[in-house]
Amino acid sequence: MKIWNDFLILLEKDLGKDTVDNWLRTFRITSFDACNLYLETKDTFQALWFEEHVRKKAERSLFNYNGRRVKVHIKSPKEKPQKQVQDQNEPVQRLAVETEPLNPNFTFENFITKSDNLFSLQVLSELCDSQKNSKKPSAYNPLFLYGKKGCGKTHLLHAISANFQKCGMKMCFLHAQSFTEHLVRAIKQSQMHEFRRLCRSQDALLIDNVEIFGCKNATQEEFFHTFNHFHTRGKPIVLTSSVPPKDLKEIEARLISRFEWGLNLPLKLLSSENHPVLLLKKLKLFDLKLTKEIQDYLLETFDSPLPLSEAIEALHLKRCIEPSSYRHFSTKSYVIGLTRSLLNKYIRDKITPDRILASVCRVFDQSKADLLGKSQTKQHVLPRKVAMYLMKKRIYLSYVKIGKYFSRDHSTVMSAVAGIEKELVKKNQELSSKITDLNKLLIQ
Structure with a gap:
């Protein structure tokens, strides 16, 4: 089937030949008509993988010779009963859904906040109190916490979970990626019934970073029913995300509407004047004594709550592993050495597509609208190509994602990056000098 084979060749540029060979060339074409392609997979797991990774690409790329869209239909072979497929000498693996291990330091008492977050904290505290006193359904369910990385969402989920545990409650507390991985494992092992039983038998549902569900159609389908199970029974649901529900990308409308049923609680990042308080709180928590010079270095270098906390935790871990190292903590060069890898990671994390585009606009004196637009004049084309090049080389975005950012085909991005490299x-x-300036600007 030529159009299918051509599509697989196109996918090799994005997914790699090995991935296409292992996951897609093993599909069996059962039939085809003018607008429909019928494929059969080896198992349900392969069908799930297609839905999550390939379905939307197929919808954009598969057309027949008359230019009409070809719809792909996936069929999985019927699963044989477990007794038939299980080797007699192979023990049956028991499915386990492991919740997030609680961090004992992530408590309400240890949470440093600002006045903007007091209402959100009050709501969360009242939720914990309501479960402690009566276990009556909350008036607001779900609670949806959102805010930028480092604002404390995960910390608060741990704090809520610890309080629920004290009330004797059992929880399904998972990172969104873990939920997906457990689901995939259950499908692969033909244990979906057990997966649902393990998740839904709990007293509360807490999921961190639900934006990760974006584009994962099968995961969203399962989570939709999991959410409904908890909600209809009045069991508390707490979710977190970097953005409010209305700004979630590639999430089904029916899920977004449910995320908005209860209360959406914003969490603001600590401002720079709060950082010394956070530093002192962390030092006290870990019983670390640092000189004023070292404290100032940490505050100046890690100017955001999360990396600042991670730097202090790195020092604490070093002391636990190697107690004799503590005497060197007053030496600035020693502390710089210990935190260098964290600093490099922090710098990488600060570089985003938006930051790259803004920096390119500044160096080339162009507007964002012109670089994101359709203009093909030289003054716009070159900086646009440079931005694509930096997104690929500095933050390793795929050609497809860069193309989506600029509303262009991935092949256009590949050509642009290759052109800059050439x-x-x-x-x-002149070009080399500008890229050097941009690299310096990006890490400031």
């Missing part, structure tokens, strides 16, 4: 090989001094 100019740099040819020692284009």
